Structures are given as C-alpha cells and as structure tokens.
Amino acid sequence: MSSLTKVGQRIPKKDAPLKVTGAAIYIQDMKVPGMLYGKILYSKYAHAKILKIDTGKAEKLAGVRAVLTGADVPNNFKFGFLKDNPPLKTGKVLSARDEIAAVAAISAEIAEEALDLIEVEYEELPGIFDPLDAMKEGAPLIHEEFKSNVLKLPWKLVAGDVEEAKKASAYIAEDSFSTQWVTHCCLGTSGCIAAFDMNNNLTMYSNTQIPSLAQNDYLEALKTFGLKNKRVRIIQCVIGGGFGSKLDTYAYEYIAILLALKTRKPVKIVFSREEEFFATSPRQCTITKISQGCDKDGRLTFREMEMVLDNGAYVSWGATTPSVMMVPISSLYKVQNIKYVAKCVYTNNTYSQAMRGYGNPQATFAIESCLDQLAEKAGIDPLEIRRINANEPGEITPQNFRITSCGMKECIDEVANRLDWKGKRGKHNNRGVGMASLIHVGGAARVYKSDGCGTIIKMDDNGKVDVITGSSEIGQGSETIISQIVAEVLGINIDDINVINNDTDVCPWDVGAHASRTTFVAGNSALGAARKIKAQILEVAAKNLGEDPQSLDIKDGVVFSTKDKEKNIPLSKVLRKVHYSLGGRMLVAENFYDPPNENFDQNFRGNLSVSYAYGAHGVEVEVDKDTGQVKILNYIAAHDVGKAINPMLLEGQIYGGGLQGIGYALGERMIFEKGVLKNGNFLDYKMPTAKDVPPVQAVIVETDEQAGPFGAKGIGEPGLVPTAPAIANAIYDAVGVRIKDLPITPEKVLRALQEKGKIA
Amino acid sequence: MKKAITFTLNNEVIETEVDPKWTLLYLLREVLEMTGTKEGCGYGECGACTVIINGQAVDSCLYPVMEAEGRKITTIEGIMLKSGELDPIQQALVQNGAVQCGFCTPGMVMSAKALLDEKERPTEDDIKDSIAGNLCRCTGYVNIVDAIKSVAGGR
Structure with missing residues (x-):
C-alpha cells in the first residue's frame, strides 16, 4: 500500500480550474434555443380554500405563452414519497409554499408580471403549525383522506428490555431536547430546463443529486400525463451545492414539464433566492424525549427515545430520516437495550426533506447532550464515559450492524489531547470544553432496492481514458476521487482521465449522491472497472511483448515487464495494436458495484451499511455572561475515514x-x-460567514476499511453530526447551564443563566 | 428608453445601449452573456456577483448600470493572464482545495483579487474582512483563507 502514487495524495480538484475562471456552466447559465421562462405563483396562506383562480388577464399579456393551474394537471397526478403532493394545487392549499398557478413567457420579467395579473380568491382556514397540536384528538386533518395527521410510517425500534435495564441501572438521566428548521442555503438556487422532442421524449437539464431516480420519477409523471413509453434524458449542469436538497423531485420540475408540453418549447425555471428559502424543503424540527442509564462503572445500560418530527404539509424522502436517526440511537456507543419511537406529523408548515446527516444531527444532539448529563450523575468525566462505552471493531450492535473498522477511541483521544481536556475541563471560569462523538453510515446505505453504481471505462488509441460513472459531482469532489482510484490502478496520470458523469443517456445507473456513499460505492465500482480493463490491457500487451500477463504492470502510461524493464510498450501503442489490427476490438470495461449491505427488515434490523464512519468533535468555548455570546476558541474535528483518498478534499x-x-x-x-x-433571506437567516470561522483542526484517523476502495469510508455528512452537542456540552462546562433547544442563541444562554441564578 | 454608455470591461472599451433600470449584473449576464459572474441572491448579500470597479470589489447585482459610465470594470473573465495561465489567486484556490461546488468561487476570486491588488501584505483579519460578504456553504472558508494567505505570503 505504501507504493500508492495517486491515492492518498493532495491532488487539486479536477473541475477547480473551470470554477475559478467562471467557465463552469450552472443551470442559471444555461440557455436553449427558443426557451421560455417559467414562474410560479405561490399561495398567500398556509391553509385555505381556493375559491377562484382567474388567469384571464395573465393570459392576455403580450409575451405570455401559457398559464397553468391545478385544473391543467392531467389525471390527478401527485408526486412525493407518499404521492400526496400535486404540482399545482386545487381546492385547498396546505402550506404557504403551495403552488397555485404557473406561467411561461418569452422573458422572466414578463412571466413575473403575468403572475401579478393572476387573481386568486381564498377562504383562509385555521392552520396547525405545531406537530404536538396536530397530534391532539380532534385536531383538524391536514389531509382528510389519510384520517390522521400522523404519517403511517411506523418508526419503532426495540432491542433488549429497556424496562428491566432501567431497574438494573445505577444512574439514569432523562430530559427533552428540541431542534429547529434549518435550510441548505445552496449558493446556486434550484432550477431546471424541460424540453420535449417531436416524439415527446423529455430532456431535463437539471441539478439533481439523483439522476437515475429522478429519471424514473419523470417517466412515471409522463405516463400519468398520458405519454407512455417515452424516454427521459437527464443532463446535469454543474451543480451549485446539494447537501440533500436535490435528493427528490419537486413541483417546479413537474411544472416546467407541463409548461413545456403545453407550449412545445423548452421551459426554464430557476428559483430566486427568496424562493430557494421558502419553496425548498428544509431539515425538519424535532422534539425528543430521551432517557439513558448506566451501571455504577459507567457502562451504558439502555437508551430510550421518543421523537416527534414536523413533517410539514407533504411527504418527501425526508419522512424517512428516522431510519438514519436509528443509526446513532441503536449503535452510538455500546448499549444493548434500546427503545425508539418516532412520529412524523403533518402540519401546515413547509414540508421537510433530506439535509446532510439525514436526521443524525437531531438524534445525536439529544444522545450526546444527555450522555454528559448521565456522566455528571455518575460522577464520571464525560471523556471517560465515552471511552468506556466506545464502539469497537467486531461488534454487532442491537440493530444488527456489523462493525468492521472502527476508530472511535482514536478520535476521542485525538480530541482530548488536542483540546488539553484534562487541563481545561471543569474550571467553570466562563471557559469550558465539551465533546461529542458520531456514528454514521460509511459504506453506503441500502435505503433503496439497489445501492449500486455502474462504471464504464474506455481507452482510446492515444492512451487516454474515459471514465463514465453513474455518480454525481455535486462539489464534493467525486470526479477527482474516482480519477485518483482509476489512475492508481492503471498507472496513468490524473490528467489523462476524463470523467463523464452528467448524462443519463450515457452514464450507468446510480442511486444518487446521498448517504456519504459516493467515494465508497462509485469508488468501488470504478476500482472494479479499472481492474477489468487493466487485465485486458495486460493481456494484449503480453502477446505483443511475448510475456506472461502476470509479469506485466503499468506505470506512467507504459506497460512493462516486472522481470525485465527493457521489455515495455506504451499504453497508446497497445491500444493502436488492438484497434488497427484485423479483427480489432475496443478496450472497454464495465462494472456494477452494489455493496453487500442489507435493507432493514420489518423490525428495522439489518446491516444498513457495509461499514460505519466514526468521529469525535471537541470544542473549547468562552461564554460572555453579560451578552450570552458564545465564542469558539478552539475546534477539533477527528474523523475515522478508513483511508483518505485525497486528504485535502477530505479536510474540505x-x-x-x-x-x-x-x-x-x-x-x-x-x-x-x-x-x-x-427570514427567507441572507440578511435575516444567519448562515456563517468567513468571520464566524473559529480556529479549527481537521484530524484524519485511518483504519483501513477492508471493504472500501483502498480502505476508504464515507465522509460527506459526518462533519456536522456531533457539532451542536459538543458546543452545548462545552457551554455547560463553562457556565453550568445546559441549552436543550437549538439554536443556542445569546438570548437563550442569558435566560438560562438568569434562571439558574448565575447572573442577576 | 435605452441610453448609450461607454466603459472599460476587462481592458476593452465597450460602447453599448442599456436600459437605465438594469443592474450591471444584468448587462453582464443577460445581455453580454458573460455568465462567469454569478447571481446568488440578487440583493447584495452573498457576493457571488462580485466584480472589481476602479479597484474596488462591488456587488454587481446592486450596481446601477448607468454608474458604469467611464469606469474600469474587471470581471472573472478578465483576470486570467494573457498567456492563458491562471491568476495567482485562482491558482492558489485550485491548489488549496478551496473550491467545492464553485458557485461562490468567481465572486470569491474577485474579492480576494481586489484585496491583494490593494494590500501587499494583508493580515488574516484583512483577508476575512475582504470575503466576509462572500457566502460559501461548502468549504467552511478555511481553505479559501489559506489560499489567499498563500498568495499574500508568497510575494
């Protein structure tokens, strides 16, 4: 392994030159000849009857080519995880982001003007905005047809016997925690261009993270619209940020399709920043009750959690976040007795979706805050209780996760040493340290029927390589990681590799850029394809060199005999030999890698991921008792990544x-x-700026995951999972107050200090 | 009613007619089809549309197009060296892993460039101040600040 020349190197991102020069083309930059501009009219109210929509004036405006309302959606088409969401609403609106009407016009300005001319009469209805209210008996139903505001998704995990374990526990800590709505804030807003050819085949220019699944969604839509046996092609532009926001298909995309069908012209819809804030689907807020216990030595005895998630008005993949919440709930630290129940509840709020971490941050906030409370009750240092209970290789967790590589203890120790835990903890001088750990899927996650990704590699007769992958580049660097893996196997330079990853007409199937899976799954897929094509190359070269293929290898684009280095032939020549000879052939290899992980069974057990990613974050804070301001003095983020294929991108x-x-x-x-x-704008929504960055160290712990490509595990999501509880724990160490409701604002800190009598 | 204006854009004189209601960003992206300058919010809060006007980093989405008259404007398309090489700040962002999705990057380049043109040896605070108006959701800014530092320190 020490002879690696591409893997493990800090190689700049392949697409960075395009991006630093402004040459990268995002959906915002795309134009298609004859294209129209689509705009959407949203509801005025969160809950209302639509009494009347008059589009007459809008239709008459010069330059308008189509106006659609819910009446124009064929065959009652609905989309979403539970198919409860029509792209344009009729009868009733259930949230303030509900789409009422849409316009296509020859310019964005005219489309905007036309929206103002659409007259809608509403009868406002009382809304339900708190999931606890929505669960009350007799609460008005958001979707009357479902007979309940609680989604019929029975999230329940039981392992061992929590009641018995409670009796046997020496110490028990219990409390309630809550988290807030937050949104992805992708710098590039959502958008698409829908275009039909004369046979009604659809091309979508898109920034989806899930091209193969989106293709399927659109095909289903076309079928419902009466267009059977059509083709859908998805071409991804350069994607201006994902973080889970593009893990589903949305109303605006179906609206663009309907407008394109009606006008027979390509239709582009790109969100304004305002729309990006209110009309995309954020991370849901949660209310959690938790109870954890340990024996007299600090060994965890049980964990019991009840959670209510505000689902909002419609159901997307976001309603399945409890499945990933189960990962820390069942398997963060060794704890045998588990009980978890979660309810996703319809309200008249915006509807929730996937966001980096997929529920894990909400669950980990409660677990890791409560673990510090338990440690205090047991009189054990929070660092020690984490060491005592840390996960280890070879463990099988209550959810039947088979733990392979696990560097959790190393991560905890890195954090403790770098923070000077022993020196700084327990001073109560307005400065304090805190930590929190994490577990996340690190070897993909089988949430769909397949968790696979395909790769095709072809070589041309200049010795250059095209890698055609199903995986999506969303900024995370998959293109570069895949190139490093292929270059390592084939003994060629990164620059001789061209990655094609944005066109479903060309690229193989992939389930999507989610679950921190791309390096692991697409990497393994590319690794397999590279090995296959290498075998073909060596076989051809062996014939030419009169050698045995086993004695050949490739370095710097030259095939050589490991016995006699004088015997060599450049790759380009090998390729020309096969192309230019009678009965010639191509050098092409394909590989589909579907990891050997398991879907959950009906009791939510199964080895969801082939391997698990671990980490620990530690933070030193200073709390200003006059203002409640929390300043981060030092931040350590240690992650078990298996193997860093590219440490620079990984640190990013x-x-x-x-x-x-x-x-x-x-x-x-x-x-x-x-x-x-x-607060749907960057003035009022406080996304961190460069001035909010504390001193931070990224610590890479390598554990060589046997199932990973060159030992690698996933790292896409873990970086934000334990942050909030680490900070909350540090604040408690600093000033003795525990904030249980995110975000930890100065007002909450001050109020807590006052309540505790710590300040006047 | 369109009006004629004349200004210097990336060292070339531009004489054109504009609607006085336009922003400079509209002229750049929609009329001149120079899409390197991005629109992230349209109200001067994200910095993706940053260009350099007479040496100052400016949000072009708020800049009335008529104000361009007689001024010297540089956009992301105008800072590559004549030889086709990247500007040192572009090179540094590439080498330091400071680019992820890249949507904020052109604006980030322009803010950093304005700072580096103005100050020989900017401090870390100067650097953070210079990009405080450029939002990035991907990188956590760490590698971006390091990249700017590396240019400042290397001369």
Whole structure:
C-alpha cells in the first residue's frame, strides 16, 4: 500500500480550474434555443380554500405563452414519497409554499408580471403549525383522506428490555431536547430546463443529486400525463451545492414539464433566492424525549427515545430520516437495550426533506447532550464515559450492524489531547470544553432496492481514458476521487482521465449522491472497472511483448515487464495494436458495484451499511455572561475515514460540514409565523460567514476499511453530526447551564443563566 | 428608453445601449452573456456577483448600470493572464482545495483579487474582512483563507 502514487495524495480538484475562471456552466447559465421562462405563483396562506383562480388577464399579456393551474394537471397526478403532493394545487392549499398557478413567457420579467395579473380568491382556514397540536384528538386533518395527521410510517425500534435495564441501572438521566428548521442555503438556487422532442421524449437539464431516480420519477409523471413509453434524458449542469436538497423531485420540475408540453418549447425555471428559502424543503424540527442509564462503572445500560418530527404539509424522502436517526440511537456507543419511537406529523408548515446527516444531527444532539448529563450523575468525566462505552471493531450492535473498522477511541483521544481536556475541563471560569462523538453510515446505505453504481471505462488509441460513472459531482469532489482510484490502478496520470458523469443517456445507473456513499460505492465500482480493463490491457500487451500477463504492470502510461524493464510498450501503442489490427476490438470495461449491505427488515434490523464512519468533535468555548455570546476558541474535528483518498478534499468536507454544524448549533433558524417564512433571506437567516470561522483542526484517523476502495469510508455528512452537542456540552462546562433547544442563541444562554441564578 | 454608455470591461472599451433600470449584473449576464459572474441572491448579500470597479470589489447585482459610465470594470473573465495561465489567486484556490461546488468561487476570486491588488501584505483579519460578504456553504472558508494567505505570503 505504501507504493500508492495517486491515492492518498493532495491532488487539486479536477473541475477547480473551470470554477475559478467562471467557465463552469450552472443551470442559471444555461440557455436553449427558443426557451421560455417559467414562474410560479405561490399561495398567500398556509391553509385555505381556493375559491377562484382567474388567469384571464395573465393570459392576455403580450409575451405570455401559457398559464397553468391545478385544473391543467392531467389525471390527478401527485408526486412525493407518499404521492400526496400535486404540482399545482386545487381546492385547498396546505402550506404557504403551495403552488397555485404557473406561467411561461418569452422573458422572466414578463412571466413575473403575468403572475401579478393572476387573481386568486381564498377562504383562509385555521392552520396547525405545531406537530404536538396536530397530534391532539380532534385536531383538524391536514389531509382528510389519510384520517390522521400522523404519517403511517411506523418508526419503532426495540432491542433488549429497556424496562428491566432501567431497574438494573445505577444512574439514569432523562430530559427533552428540541431542534429547529434549518435550510441548505445552496449558493446556486434550484432550477431546471424541460424540453420535449417531436416524439415527446423529455430532456431535463437539471441539478439533481439523483439522476437515475429522478429519471424514473419523470417517466412515471409522463405516463400519468398520458405519454407512455417515452424516454427521459437527464443532463446535469454543474451543480451549485446539494447537501440533500436535490435528493427528490419537486413541483417546479413537474411544472416546467407541463409548461413545456403545453407550449412545445423548452421551459426554464430557476428559483430566486427568496424562493430557494421558502419553496425548498428544509431539515425538519424535532422534539425528543430521551432517557439513558448506566451501571455504577459507567457502562451504558439502555437508551430510550421518543421523537416527534414536523413533517410539514407533504411527504418527501425526508419522512424517512428516522431510519438514519436509528443509526446513532441503536449503535452510538455500546448499549444493548434500546427503545425508539418516532412520529412524523403533518402540519401546515413547509414540508421537510433530506439535509446532510439525514436526521443524525437531531438524534445525536439529544444522545450526546444527555450522555454528559448521565456522566455528571455518575460522577464520571464525560471523556471517560465515552471511552468506556466506545464502539469497537467486531461488534454487532442491537440493530444488527456489523462493525468492521472502527476508530472511535482514536478520535476521542485525538480530541482530548488536542483540546488539553484534562487541563481545561471543569474550571467553570466562563471557559469550558465539551465533546461529542458520531456514528454514521460509511459504506453506503441500502435505503433503496439497489445501492449500486455502474462504471464504464474506455481507452482510446492515444492512451487516454474515459471514465463514465453513474455518480454525481455535486462539489464534493467525486470526479477527482474516482480519477485518483482509476489512475492508481492503471498507472496513468490524473490528467489523462476524463470523467463523464452528467448524462443519463450515457452514464450507468446510480442511486444518487446521498448517504456519504459516493467515494465508497462509485469508488468501488470504478476500482472494479479499472481492474477489468487493466487485465485486458495486460493481456494484449503480453502477446505483443511475448510475456506472461502476470509479469506485466503499468506505470506512467507504459506497460512493462516486472522481470525485465527493457521489455515495455506504451499504453497508446497497445491500444493502436488492438484497434488497427484485423479483427480489432475496443478496450472497454464495465462494472456494477452494489455493496453487500442489507435493507432493514420489518423490525428495522439489518446491516444498513457495509461499514460505519466514526468521529469525535471537541470544542473549547468562552461564554460572555453579560451578552450570552458564545465564542469558539478552539475546534477539533477527528474523523475515522478508513483511508483518505485525497486528504485535502477530505479536510474540505470536514471544514465545510463543521461550519454548517456550527451554524446549526449557534445561529441558523428558519422563523415561521403561521406557516409563512419570515427570514427567507441572507440578511435575516444567519448562515456563517468567513468571520464566524473559529480556529479549527481537521484530524484524519485511518483504519483501513477492508471493504472500501483502498480502505476508504464515507465522509460527506459526518462533519456536522456531533457539532451542536459538543458546543452545548462545552457551554455547560463553562457556565453550568445546559441549552436543550437549538439554536443556542445569546438570548437563550442569558435566560438560562438568569434562571439558574448565575447572573442577576 | 435605452441610453448609450461607454466603459472599460476587462481592458476593452465597450460602447453599448442599456436600459437605465438594469443592474450591471444584468448587462453582464443577460445581455453580454458573460455568465462567469454569478447571481446568488440578487440583493447584495452573498457576493457571488462580485466584480472589481476602479479597484474596488462591488456587488454587481446592486450596481446601477448607468454608474458604469467611464469606469474600469474587471470581471472573472478578465483576470486570467494573457498567456492563458491562471491568476495567482485562482491558482492558489485550485491548489488549496478551496473550491467545492464553485458557485461562490468567481465572486470569491474577485474579492480576494481586489484585496491583494490593494494590500501587499494583508493580515488574516484583512483577508476575512475582504470575503466576509462572500457566502460559501461548502468549504467552511478555511481553505479559501489559506489560499489567499498563500498568495499574500508568497510575494
């Protein structure tokens, strides 16, 4: 392994030159000949009857080519995880982001003007904006047809016997925690261009994270619209940020399709920043009750959690976040007795979706805050209780996760040493240290029928390589990681590799850029394909060199005999030999890698991921008792990544995730009043800036995961998972107050200090 | 009513007619089709649309197009060296892993460039101040600050 020349190197991102010069083309930059501009009219209210929509004036405006309302959606088409969401609403609106009408016009300005001319009469209805209210008996039903506001998704995990374990526990800590709505804030807003050819085949220019699944969604839509046996092609532009926001298909995309069908012209819809804030689907807020116990030596005896998630008005993949919440709930630290129940509840709020971490941050906030409370009751240092209970290789957890590589203890120790835990803890001098650990899927996650990714590699007769992958580049660097893996196997330079990853007409199937899976799954897929094509190359070269293929290898683009280095032939020549000879052939290899992980069974057991990622974050804070301000003095983020294929890009994931986590912990919050977003802009929504970055160290712990490509595990999401509880724990160490409701604003800190009598 | 204006754009004189209601960003992106300058919010809060006007980093989404008259404007398309090489700040962002999705990057380049043109030896605070108006959701800014530092320290 020590002879690696591409893997493990700090190689700049392949697409960075395009991006630093402004040459990268995002959906915002795309134009298609004859294209129209689509705009959407949203509801005025979060809950109302639509009495009348008059589009007459809008239709008459010069330059308008189509106006659609819910009446124009064929065959009652609905989309979403539970198919409860029509792209344009009829009868009733259930949230303030509900789409009422849409316009296509020859310019964005005219489309905007036309929206103002659409007259809608509403009868406002009382809304339900608190999931606890929505669960009350007799609460008005958001979707009457479902007979309940609680989604019929029975999230329940039981392992061991929690009641018995409670009796046997020496110490028990229990409390309630809550988290807020936060949003992805992708710098590039959502958008698409829908275009039909003369046979009604659809091309979508898109920034989706899930091209193969989106393709399927659109095909289903076309079928419902009466267009059977059509083709859908998805071409991804350069994607201006994902973080889970593009893990589903949305109303605006179906609206663009309907407008394109009606006008027979390509239709582009790109969100304004305002729309990006209120009309995309954020991370849901949660209310959690937790109880954890330990024996007299600090060994965890049980964990019991009840959670209520505000689902909002419609159901997306976001309603499945409890499945990933189960990962820390069942398997963060060794704990045998587990009980978890979660309810996703319809309200008239915006509807929730996936966001980096997929529920894990909400669950880990409660677990890791409560663990410090338990440690205090047991009189054990929070560092020690984490060491005592840390996960280890070879463990099988209550959810049947088979733990392979596990560097949790190393991460905890890195944090403790670098923070000077022993020197700084327990001073109560307004400065304090805190830590929190994490577990996340690190070897993909089988949430769909397949968790696979395909790769095709072809070589041309200049010795250059095209890698055609199903995986999506969303900024995380998959293109570069895949190139490093292929270059390592083939003994060629990164620059001789061209990655094609943005066109479903060309690229193989992939389930999507989610679950921190791309390096692991797409990497393994590319690794397999590279090995296959290498075998073909060596076989051809062996014939030419009169050698046995086993004695050949490739370095710097030259095939050579390991016995006699004089015997060699450049790759380009090998390729020309096969192309230019009678009965010639191509050098192409394909590989589909579907990891050997398991879907959950009906009791939510199964080895969801082939391997698990671990980490620990530690933080030193200073709390200003006059203002309630929390200042981060030092931040350590240690992650077990298996193997860093590219330490520089990997650190970028940790830094970026970490700052998102700090935003989540200390400032970010979507403020809704009666379901209407009140701070949907960058002035009022406090996303961290360069000035909010504390001194931060990213620590890479390598554990060589046997199932991973060159030993690698996933790192996309973990960076923000333990941030909030680490900060909350540090604040407690500093000033003795525990904030249980995110975000930890100065007002909450001051109030808590006052309540505790710590300040006047 | 369109009006004629003349200004210097990336060292070339531009004479064109504009609607006085336009922003400079609109002229750049929609009329001149120079899409390197991005629109992230349209109200001067994200910095993705940053260009350099007479040496100052400016949000072009708020800049009335008529104000461009007689001024010297540099956009992301105008800072590559004549040889086709990247500007040192572009090179540093590439080498330091300071680019992820890249949507904020052109604006980030322009803010950093304005700072480095103005100050020979900017401090870390100067650097953070210079990009405080450029939001990035991907990188956590760490590698971006390091990249700018590396240019400042290397001269």
